[in-house]
Amino acid sequence: xxxxxxxGAALLLASTAAMAGQGRLLATGGVSNIEGQAxxxxxxxxxxxxxxxxxxxxxxxxxxxxxxxxYNLTALGAAIGIDNRFEVSLAKQHFDLGxxxxxxxxxxxxxxxxxxxxxxxxxxxLLYTAAPQVSLGVQYKRNLDGALVRSVGxxxxxxxxxxxxxxxxxxxxxxxxxxxxxxxxxxxxxxQIGLLGFGGDRGDGYNVEAEASLGLMLDPHxxxxxxxxxxxxxxxxxxxxxxxxxxxxxxxxxxxxLTAAYADLGxxxxxxxxxGFYLSVQATF
Amino acid sequence: xxxxxxxxxxxxxxxxxxxxFAAGPATDDSLYQALGGKAGITAIVNGMLNNVADDMRxxxxxxxANIVNTQHGLVTKLCAVAGGPCHYDGLxxxxxxxxxxxxxxxxxxxxxxxxxxxxxxKIPLATQNRLLARLVPMRNQIVEH
Numbered sequence: 001x002x003x004x005x006x007x008g009a010a011l012l013l014a015s016t017a018a019m020a021g022q023g024r025l026l027a028t029g030g031v032s033n034i035e036g037q038a039x040x041x042x043x044x045x046x047x048x049x050x051x052x053x054x055x056x057x058x059x060x061x062x063x064x065x066x067x068x069x070x071y072n073l074t075a076l077g078a079a080i081g082i083d084n085r086f087e088v089s090l091a092k093q094h095f096d097l098g099x100x101x102x103x104x105x106x107x108x109x110x111x112x113x114x115x116x117x118x119x120x121x122x123x124x125x126l127l128y129t130a131a132p133q134v135s136l137g138v139q140y141k142r143n144l145d146g147a148l149v150r151s152v153g154x155x156x157x158x159x160x161x162x163x164x165x166x167x168x169x170x171x172x173x174x175x176x177x178x179x180x181x182x183x184x185x186x187x188x189x190x191x192q193i194g195l196l197g198f199g200g201d202r203g204d205g206y207n208v209e210a211e212a213s214l215g216l217m218l219d220p221h222x223x224x225x226x227x228x229x230x231x232x233x234x235x236x237x238x239x240x241x242x243x244x245x246x247x248x249x250x251x252x253x254x255x256x257x258l259t260a261a262y263a264d265l266g267x268x269x270x271x272x273x274x275x276g277f278y279l280s281v282q283a284t285f
Numbered sequence: 286x287x288x289x290x291x292x293x294x295x296x297x298x299x300x301x302x303x304x305x306f307a308a309g310p311a312t313d314d315s316l317y318q319a320l321g322g323k324a325g326i327t328a329i330v331n332g333m334l335n336n337v338a339d340d341m342r343x344x345x346x347x348x349x350a351n352i353v354n355t356q357h358g359l360v361t362k363l364c365a366v367a368g369g370p371c372h373y374d375g376l377x378x379x380x381x382x383x384x385x386x387x388x389x390x391x392x393x394x395x396x397x398x399x400x401x402x403x404x405x406x407k408i409p410l411a412t413q414n415r416l417l418a419r420l421v422p423m424r425n426q427i428v429e430h
Binding site for chain 2: 021023024025053054055056084127128129171172175176177178219220
């Protein structure tokens, strides 16, 4: 309820702040990552959601599913981009414990998390400035299954991530195709991006982690690439690994984007080698 | 994960190599030839202006323009930018767009009309992108700040 109210307020804000419009070039809004911001699939980029330029607003809504066989993660949410300057995003994640849930005597159990994201473009333009586009982002994450995540060692059911992202599109950068390079650094306490809570028995301070995406625009509608995201390792009961994926994103128009990926999520909550397909649909307005 | 890391490192090297090629000298006329010389560039400009005529987002920017001069200026400019044997002697990019209040969205709309014209003329994507890469730095002089 609070989720939809906040989203409604954000929509209202966007509609009064600027004219709707899609003045940016195709694919330059990225897709929706599993935490709701504009970016790649698992890594946020410095781009602002939607296709709005400095006097336009827009946004995105998305649904994403990642299945590893043992686990299933569904994320849905929306983002508003204002004046190609601010982004407000909301996402909700359901992490179905699957195999582990059954083993723990909790069949059908899932961990749920809500994420409110804010992003501010500090300077630069993805395409048109020599410097990359650089944005500062903040995420407030709230795990809705605090008792369970505390029982495995998490110190808190909520946390704040802060990240700085730099993204650049090199026109004709490689093989005559446009090349996207994005890196960011994130300060975080989140365990498995917050699905297993924040902080742990092995550490409760902020960790600074690196993330990166590399994409090649095969044609103006199609991007292929790879992503990599390092994560903290705060919980004693189970090792946590970096995440990575290979993706293909297809933008048939400025209204819709489809992403398919193969993701390697490493070890999650004692189950090793979690790999599987990632599928995402994004609507853009 | 090591695999992904190695991929990123390899790709970063590739990027460095690729961009140093992309930033190579504009002194040769290979792009001009790839675009089909003066005739090819004229067809691209005509195609783009046809697209603009139907483009409600930006057609009004051209309402007071002398279309013959505009067409000639665009062909000469693109020819010179592509390394062809043309000398653009019109106003510089700042002065020729002064007072038009060109927004970032309008600039991108023209880019889309140019891309559509080149695609319609079956110009290979790599050639299109090489031309766009040389136009990108001009955007700052064209868009109103």
